[in-house]
Amino acid sequence: xxxxxxxxxxxxxxxxxxxxxAIARTLGLSVADVVAALNDAVPTGGGDEPxxxxxxxxxxxxxxxxxxxxxxxxxxxxxxxxxxxxAVLAARHREHASKALVVxxxxxxxxxxxxxxxxxxxxxxxxxAEFRQLYFNTFExxxxxxxxxxxxxVFGSVVYARGLGFEPHEDFETAADxxxxxxxxSPIRFGRDGQPFYMDGPYDDPGSVLRTLKRTVGDGDFGYVxxxxxxxxxxxxxxxTGPGRSKWRGITPSADPGS
Numbered sequence: 001x002x003x004x005x006x007x008x009x010x011x012x013x014x015x016x017x018x019x020x021x022a023i024a025r026t027l028g029l030s031v032a033d034v035v036a037a038l039n040d041a042v043p044t045g046g047g048d049e050p051x052x053x054x055x056x057x058x059x060x061x062x063x064x065x066x067x068x069x070x071x072x073x074x075x076x077x078x079x080x081x082x083x084x085x086x087a088v089l090a091a092r093h094r095e096h097a098s099k100a101l102v103v104x105x106x107x108x109x110x111x112x113x114x115x116x117x118x119x120x121x122x123x124x125x126x127x128x129a130e131f132r133q134l135y136f137n138t139f140e141x142x143x144x145x146x147x148x149x150x151x152x153x154v155f156g157s158v159v160y161a162r163g164l165g166f167e168p169h170e171d172f173e174t175a176a177d178x179x180x181x182x183x184x185x186s187p188i189r190f191g192r193d194g195q196p197f198y199m200d201g202p203y204d205d206p207g208s209v210l211r212t213l214k215r216t217v218g219d220g221d222f223g224y225v226x227x228x229x230x231x232x233x234x235x236x237x238x239x240x241t242g243p244g245r246s247k248w249r250g251i252t253p254s255a256d257p258g259s
Contacts, residue, residue, distance in 0.1 A: 010034050020129065031129060050092040050179060051100075052150035053132060055079055055139040058086040061197070062109060063189025067152065070188070073145045083199030083225065084110030084192060087142070088150050089135050090179045091128055099124050103175035104135055105154050109190050110197040111222075112209070113161025114154065114168035117175040151179060156186025164196055165212040196222040 006027065013023045024034045057077030061084060064071050079085070086107040091100040104118035123131060136142040154176070158168050191197060196217055200206040206226045213222045 006033075020133070031126075048092070048095070049147040050090040050150075051144065052091075052147050052179075053089045053136070053142050053144050054150065054153065055085075055087040055136060056141040056143055058109070058153065060084075061192035063194060064187075066187030066189070070149050070152070073143065073149055075141075075143065077140045079140050084108050084197065085115075085201075086153060087136060087139060088154055089132060089142075090147070090150055091123070092178050092180075097122075100128055101178050102128060102131065103178040105172075105175060105179075107153060107157045108161070108201075109153065109157050110192045110199075111161065111164065111213075112166050112198070112204075113157045114172045115201070117169040117171035119171040119174040120178050147180065148182075151182040152186040152188050154179060155182050156188050157190055159186065160190035163216075165216045166209075192223065198222065198224040198226075200224075200226050 006029070009027060010023050013026060014020070018026070020031055020034045023029075024031045027034065054073075055077070056075050057079040059071060059074040060077075084107075086109050088105040088107060089102065090104070091102045093100045099122040101120050102118075102123050103120045105114055106116040107113065108115050121131075132142075158172070161168065196213055198206075198209055198213065200209070210224060210226070213224075
């Protein structure tokens with residue numbers, strides 16, 4: 001089977017949801033060969049652009065009218081129920097170096113921007129393939145995207161979150177240098193359907209987040225789902241005009257943020 005045929009078959013099986021290891025067994029190839037075939041399918045933009053991957057379902061709730069081409073780099077995923085959480089991984093291959101420099105970002109594209117950042121590790125081709133599987137392990141699936149799309153997501157989410165009063169993770173700047181800086185503003189409209197929507201995470205301070213949103217965008221102009229049980233109900237703002245409502249001690253929101 002020639003390289004073109006291998007690439008076509010590998011991409012077809014990956015689109016069907018098959019993991020690279022399973023594809024390798026099916027085609028009688030090594031995992032590294034399968035990963036290389038999948039990577040060759042996506043343009044990075046040329047030059048020394050990094051290879052980039054994002055968790056599937058990243059576009060749910062976002063506005064892509066200004067970036068219609070990006071819509072083709074996503075697929076449906078149950079991860080939309082995570083409330084705007086998107087994982088991004090980037091690997092920059094350096095000239096005359098046997099290892100790539102790898103960075104990662106955990107984004108809240110509906111509200112908080114860059115919640116976490118992996119500042120960078122040098123990895124061989126095999127190490128990168130293994131790390132990528134581990135990195136996206138808690139997500140249903142992931143897909144490779146152009147570096148320009150990864151930048152639009154990462155840097156665009158930072159700009160959006162700063163407008164709401166939230167700064168990115170402390171390791172963002174270091175990791176961002178590896179991803180590369182964008183030349184233009186992100187064309188993606190962030191927030192859920194154009195509005196801030198917050199879902200609390202295990203390391204968040206929900207009270208502080210909600211107070212900030214109330215100050216920067218106004219009570220009633222954002223949606224949220226809060227599961228933390230230590231915030232008095234009287235201190236929760238109005239639920240806003242978005243589809244979410246406050247969640248208190250196991251009470252189910254009137255509208256699931258993934259619906």
